[in-house]
Amino acid sequence: MNTWSRKITPDMMDPNFETTLRKKLGEKGEKIPLCFQCGVCSGSCPVAFAMDFTPRQIMELIKLGVKDLVLNSSTIWLCAACYSCSVRCPQGVDLKQVMDTLKEMALEDPKYSVAEKAFYEKFIEVVRKNGRMDEVALYVKLMPKSTIMRNLGFGLKLYQKGKIHLSPTKSNSADQVAKIFEKVLAKEVQQQ
Amino acid sequence: MKYAYYPGCSADTSGKEYDKSFRLVAEALGVKLVDVPEWNCCGSHVTYVFNPTLAAALSARNLGLVEKIGEEIVVTTCSGCYQTLKRSNQLLKHDGEAQNRVKNALEAVNLSYSGNVKVRHALEVLTTDESLATLSQKVSKPLKGLKVAPYYGCALVRPKFEDSFDDPENPQSLDRLIKVLGAEPVPYSDKVRCCGGVLIMKREDVGLEMIRRLLVDAKQAGADCIVTPCALCHLNLDIMQPKVEQSFKLKINMPIFFFTQLIGLALSLKPSQLGLDNHMVPPVTLLQSKGILI
Numbered sequence: 289m290n291t292w293s294r295k296i297t298p299d300m301m302d303p304n305f306e307t308t309l310r311k312k313l314g315e316k317g318e319k320i321p322l323c324f325q326c327g328v329c330s331g332s333c334p335v336a337f338a339m340d341f342t343p344r345q346i347m348e349l350i351k352l353g354v355k356d357l358v359l360n361s362s363t364i365w366l367c368a369a370c371y372s373c374s375v376r377c378p379q380g381v382d383l384k385q386v387m388d389t390l391k392e393m394a395l396e397d398p399k400y401s402v403a404e405k406a407f408y409e410k411f412i413e414v415v416r417k418n419g420r421m422d423e424v425a426l427y428v429k430l431m432p433k434s435t436i437m438r439n440l441g442f443g444l445k446l447y448q449k450g451k452i453h454l455s456p457t458k459s460n461s462a463d464q465v466a467k468i469f470e471k472v473l474a475k476e477v478q479q480q
Numbered sequence: 481m482k483y484a485y486y487p488g489c490s491a492d493t494s495g496k497e498y499d500k501s502f503r504l505v506a507e508a509l510g511v512k513l514v515d516v517p518e519w520n521c522c523g524s525h526v527t528y529v530f531n532p533t534l535a536a537a538l539s540a541r542n543l544g545l546v547e548k549i550g551e552e553i554v555v556t557t558c559s560g561c562y563q564t565l566k567r568s569n570q571l572l573k574h575d576g577e578a579q580n581r582v583k584n585a586l587e588a589v590n591l592s593y594s595g596n597v598k599v600r601h602a603l604e605v606l607t608t609d610e611s612l613a614t615l616s617q618k619v620s621k622p623l624k625g626l627k628v629a630p631y632y633g634c635a636l637v638r639p640k641f642e643d644s645f646d647d648p649e650n651p652q653s654l655d656r657l658i659k660v661l662g663a664e665p666v667p668y669s670d671k672v673r674c675c676g677g678v679l680i681m682k683r684e685d686v687g688l689e690m691i692r693r694l695l696v697d698a699k700q701a702g703a704d705c706i707v708t709p710c711a712l713c714h715l716n717l718d719i720m721q722p723k724v725e726q727s728f729k730l731k732i733n734m735p736i737f738f739f740t741q742l743i744g745l746a747l748s749l750k751p752s753q754l755g756l757d758n759h760m761v762p763p764v765t766l767l768q769s770k771g772i773l774i
Contacts (some may be wrong), residue, residue, distance in 0.1 A: 315590045334674045334693075349649040359580060369525050370674030371638035372587060374646045384639075407682055411526045411587040415538070419520040427681065431647045438729050442723075450496055451690040453717060461518040461541075471585040472534045 294322045309350060310402030312389050313382075322388070329373035329383050343373055343383055350386075357432035359394045363387075365404045395413040406430060416469050424452050428447040483605065484551035485598075486542055486565070488558035488711070489521050494719065495557065495711030497586040497755020501740035502557050504754070505651045508747050509614050511605060516545050516554065526678070532571060539568030540585040544586055544593035553586040557602040559710035560627045560677075565599040566641050571753035601636060603739060604645040607653040612660050618717075620748045621697035622662025625770045628742070629668040629703035630654035630767075631694065636670055648672065654739060656706060661746040666701045670694050691716050692724045696734050697709050704766055705735040707742055714738060718760045724727040735763035745772060 302308075310317030329340035340362045341349065347359050358364070364387050373383040394400040395408060410429040414422055428436065436443075446452045459465065491499035506513050519542050523535035542632060546554045556562050562664065572579050572595045579595075586592055605611065637648045646653050651670065658665040680687030694717060698706050708714050718736040725732055736759065744754040749774065756763055766774040 290674055314773075318535075333708075334690055335686065336677070337681070338688070340682070366679065366683065367673045368634075368677050368690075370634035370677075371648075372634070372672075372674065375638050375640060382639075388529050395530070402681075408530050411524075412530055415521045415523070415527070421521045421524065423490075423493055427582060430681065445760075446719065449760060449761075450755075451494050453493060459488065459518065459520045461520055463537070464541070465520045467588050468585045469534065469536050471588045472531070472537050472581060 296352070296354055296357065301353050302355035303353050305353045305355040305358075306350055307388070309389060309393070312393070313385060315407050316382045319379060319381045320350065323381055324379060325353070326378065328376050328378060328385075332372040333367075334370065334372065334377050335366045335368055335382075339366050343367075343387075345385070345391075347381070347386075356388060359397070359400045364390045364394060365401065367391075414456075416466060417462070417463035418456050419465035420457050422453070422456040425456040426452070481510075481605065482512040482514065482544040482551070483492050483553050483555040484516050484549060484555040486516045486522075486554050486561060487521055488548075488556055490558055490711035490715075492696045494715045495738075497758045498711050498714065498738040498740060501738060501744050501749075501754045502750060505606070505740050506602075508618065508744075508749075509606065509611060511611070512515055514549060514551060516542055517549065519545060522558075522561045523568075524560055524564055525615060528564070528567065532559050533581050535564065536568040536571045536578055537582045539565050539720060540572065540582050540593045541589065541591060542660055543568070543597040543599075544591040545741075545746045546597045547593060548591070552596070553598045553600055553601055555600045555605050556764050557709075557711070557765065558644070559601065559633055559736075560712060562601045563635040569595060569597070569599065570641065571638050580644060581593070591610050591646055598643070601645070601709065603636065606743065607657050611699065612656065615657075615743065616660050617747075619746045621746055621771070621772065623678060623742065623746055624662050625668050625774055626663040626767075626772065627702055627704045628663050628737075629659045629698040629701055629706045629708045630658060630671055631665040631668065631713060632671050633708060633710045633718070634672065634674040634677075635671070636709055642774065654709065657739060658707065658742070663742070666698075666703045668698060668701050668703065672696045673711045677716075678713055680716055687716065688720065688724050688727050691720055695721065695724060696730070698734060701730060703734070704770075705737055707737045711738075721733075721761050733761060735759065735761050735766050737763065 330344040367387040523538035527535035655665040676690035677689040
């Protein structure tokens, strides 16, 4: 806590942060105050080595209300959603669900994580258009041209091994999927 | 037994040989599969972050189609789909508002879903006591001398659902299967450690390190190969293995099998039928050295 606590300035704080998060998490939010900082989550996390804050530190930052550090952290985006922390937490905190909700909060607020938005938006775009996921379509939408060019040889090898298609896989029910998108998302707009 | 079969999107691309080998071994073991017609992407955990109701609706369309063809149980090869379809069932059961909105969305495409379809994994249906008993009688070419690291990954065993079939910390289904096939499961401490999943697309450096660890640990555990029940794990461990070797200046050469391919080999099916030539790390030399292939 010593090194990063010095980085905290008042403008990063939101006294309502924990309450908002708990509310969004519903029943699962009730467990957040039970965290006693044992660190089982961080010890179990296979991506902790690459994060700026470990999962345990994120829990502490939530309690302190340091919204900016949490929603700007690499942690929430590096979380691979593997549920190791959730399964092992002795206090019953579903930390994977906490991470998902933090992602959702960051995606909603233009102040945070502009770079990360692309992956989620493009993923949804591919499913909406084709009714199915297609790794190549997603890759091409996401990666800068230079990266794609650099990996052309690799792509060719994958193609030869039958691992990828050049034309996107489309479900023959893509129009029905598009209708479901329309219906669910329209409702959301109405409610807001 | 008869099941509706939901292959998931990877069955058409990176997991082609998984789909192919599952269909073959299911048939050989008397498990009848009826394809879910006109299925769509389950939504995956990515859509869950973006909008849980949308994810549940995408899954519910598939589950509604299962009911439409008169089936009660759906089996999927993809661990991601398995988890997502189960999560959707759970959400629809406990969240009245989501349930209503999903119902309305399905009505727009002339479909309904009761919430009662049971979701099973391919590994689950092929490793029941009954399936393993049938299998042990049908094994014609035991995989003798093959040391296999059983790699379960995350989505298959976590989170724990009411009707999960294996333990989240120390699952045994693959271990049991490996023994029935005549091979030897090695104690593998990373059996439920995540491979990073789609991180390889977002942060290649981080993804490669996660894959490196799984491969090196398997090697240190004395494994000749790794077996997985997940198409995304296979993509990371097999397709990305040359990149791991290059980035970390390592020689690993660890063939990665889908569990259905190992079953197929023990049933004397041909490597080409099982899609073994689709792999980035060719397994033929290993299988020849053990006398499993000539």
